[in-house]
Amino acid sequence: MSRPRPMKITRWAALATRAAVAAGVAAALPALAAPNYPVTPGQRDTARQVAQAGVPLSELAPDAPDSHVVQRGDTLWDISKLFLKSPWRWPELWGMNLDQIRNPHLIYPGQVLVLVKRDGRATLQIGQSMTADPQTVRLSPRVRAELLDNGAIAAIPLHLIGPFLNEAVVFDTDELERAPRIVATQEGRVLLSRGETAYVLGDLGGAREFRVFRQPQPLRDPVTREILGYEARYVGTADYVRPGSEQSDADSKARVVPASFVVTTIRMEAGVGDRLSPVPQRELTAYAPHAPAVPVDGRIASIYGEALSAGQNQIVALNKGRRDGLERGHVLALWRAGRADFDTTSGGKTPIQLPDERHGLLFVFSVFERVSYALIVNVKDPVKPGDRFTAP
Template sequence: MPRSKLSPALLIPLLLNLAVTTTAQAAPLPVSDAQRATAERVAQAGVPLSELAANAPETYAVKTGDTLWDISQLFLKSPWRWPELWGMNREQIANPHLIYPGQILMLVKQDGMARLQLAQEFGQAGAGSGGTGAAAKLSPRIRASDNLLAAIAAIPLNLIEPFLNDAVVFDTDALAKAPRIVAAPEGRVNLSNGDIAYARGDFSQASDYRVFRNTQPLRDPTTQEILGYEARYLGTAELTRPGEQRTDAKGKTEIVPSTLKIKTVRQEIGVGDRLAPVLQRSFLRYVPHAPSKNIAGQIVSIYGDGLNAGQNQIVALNRGSQDGLERGHVLALWQKGRTAVDRTGERKEEIQLPDEKHGVLFVFQTYSRVSYALIISVQEPVRAGDRFSQP
């Protein structure tokens, strides 16, 4: 079909989907049936003006460093309600994960409803450069596969990237039987980049390894049941020479440990630390969305051994994939109501004030019974035992 006869509205989704399927480095970008249904419903009529943020802009130019959360927060009262944002732009942005710096979003209000349209793409001359004019005709072009990875993320990935493969929770204390560092050259206590380490164990699975401190149990704040074992990430090492058992001239068995070279150090590495194969890094994009069913739980611990946590810190939750939590879930943080004394009556009475919502969590990693979440916003310090719920 000649290009002049294929409308941009049809061509853009085609090219976006082509970019996804032909990019070797990008992982599939999942969109659930429920999320797609929400977007389709909103696309037909838009969203009520009452659902818009108080200062929603008429136009917005997507910038490098923006996140889907940032943009949703500009236009909507609840930033995790990304399907509404996607649905408002359903015809032109077919995949919510693929929004790029340089695109200009225009808010259109009509008959008490609002939609979001793409006014301009990639800095082309037209409506976006002159203000709030009519939506410009799009001139889509195939993106290089490298540009696919430049699509904006849901939240600041630099805050959680170190935890995607570094913080690990085991259902059982698997590291207790994992290979371990048994010696260092010249009796050194701590190992640095480039140092040699000697280790024993089964190294047949891989040549690149992550180094962990011995695991710590994660216990449910209420029941004290062990939900999993958290392994603190220390760095990486490369196997340079496998170990062996040999017999000397006198018939005595000699145990020769494997030799590894320390490649990176996040925290101090020493004798007794455990090794596990390096995992394939994930390029999954995290899309904010509310849980589809009611869910509630508690903070198990603050990552990094802190007594309390604030914005942009990581916490472990006592709910996991078997409880229905998944990557991208947005949760509300609650502060326990304090005990007060009512002095207004005939006699003083102790009363319990209600719990209050005071923050937002974003789940980015799930295990069977435990999850990790980023504190997106919070008003008061977060402590182990604090509770969370659906937003």
């Protein structure tokens, strides 16, 4: 992301003074008190600690702007990266002005964030809208807007992870073996495309919208080789059309009539034997970048899909999950393994081991019991199964 230039504000000091008025602006935003944007006790404590004095200037990004007009397309990660060296340290950014920025999830396009530096500390305040000021420098629009349903900006680009919230799924056991299954297809077709009919047997449990999966494969820990869960290959979705039944023919033999489904979306063509699982409710709002509260040291279990390595904005599976303390929104550091080498400077060949080098960041967006999925936010070298990650 290109970094915007600092805005030239002719009456910057006066604007900083008037920023107290923004409390009224914030109060006028009806969604500000919405309860469904979680802020953990630890994050709130961090914010309270810096709310009075702000943060040391040493914690600011080297070219942090004096102010920033929030744009459609901004994310909380983008804004944190503008002002702070570590974009996941959003509690400090929020805590710079706890009274005005009451909830970091609820920052809106058009708001002016003003950085005030005083006595070796920095505070962030919400200034008055400056859209009519001829000296205002507006940011160029991003590729696509990242707004929540209430108009607030999102924590990270949702379009990068949205498709995977229903697609990247790990089952703790091989439960799909007992799930409803496609037993026949429309007019005996070998494969089904969108809009075609599938016939299904099994307990539907009252659901009406289902994901379709191919046979799940064991997901193994790259170090211990133990099975962490079963990763199912996503096929698409199908909607319930009519129920199945039982009928008797002329010889009083019972026959089962399968339930009917229509294929609604596909990643690959569906077929006989594919399994169905109810579509869970999607939650796109409960993301806030933050570091784990406890030490984390794990490995990349696999690259999502069939690639052998991954780069920025791709998805990886981690060998740590809910039981290990990982949660949605955790930011993790990626490490490149140091290679084995030899010291030839002393006349011989002494074996040496070069240290691991940190070279990227992960953002955890989906957590299961023993496995998590993460987005590669940035990285220098290709990421492979077995690569190490830690707390940042």
